[in-house]
Amino acid sequence: DQQVKQNSPSLSVQEGRISILNCDYTNSMFDYFLWYKKYPAEGPTFLISISSIKDKNEDGRFTVFLNKSAKHLSLHIVPSQPGDSAVYFCAADNNAGNMLTFGGGTRLMVKP
Amino acid sequence: EAGVAQSPRYKIIEKRQSVAFWCNPISGHATLYWYQQILGQGPKLLIQFQNNGVVDDSQLPKDRFSAERLKGVDSTLKIQPAKLEDSAVYLCASSLGAGGYEQYFGPGTRLTVT
Secondary structure: OOOEEOOOOEEEEEOOOOEEEEEEEOOOOOOEEEEEEEOOOOOOEEEEEEEOOOOEEEEOOEEEEEEOOOOEEEEEEOOOOHHHOEEEEEEEEOOOOOOOEEOOOEEEEEEO | OOOOEEEOOEEEEOOOOOEEEEEEOOOOOOEEEEEEEOOOOOOEEEEEEEOOEEEEOOOOOOOOEEEEOHHHOOEEEEEOOOOHHHOEEEEEEEEOOOOOOOOEEOOOEEEEEO
């Protein structure tokens, strides 16, 4: 039973345009959500997070939106750059001890 | 600040053999995690340590997998005997504490079981 799902395995975007990565979850106990970015042969690195008490969090070119009623979150990257090409994972935590549940990842390719 | 170190980076073994992975977390990080990432999937938590005690190992296949964190610093993850389906990247992560702290990941160990 996948509690966190990323339904798009890949996404291709032109440089300078917006990238939108989506994530859905089923467990209503999740109250903290994170996005991680992963390059080949490296471990995931933390990108941005959002608490369930908020519906938006912004950090530079990266914005995460949370829709609790729909159990859906999205990551917006504006403008997209070729260096953003990586696999992006969303993860969820029920704040009971930092035990993250990850989605399957979306491979983003930003074309110059 | 040094990151999370893992070794070896790659390992190829035959099924039924044993293998061990090592992790050195970021200095001062009390919480350590081992994840299994199968190709095309997200990381799955296997075990979480707080200092040298186990917080959660509910997803660790205990008939073949074991992990320890002696002295609350370094950790080893062992598989004995390995199965074909254990082929994956094994990621170690650490955080300052449990609950609300960012997890820092090592580069992982890619295990291939033939």
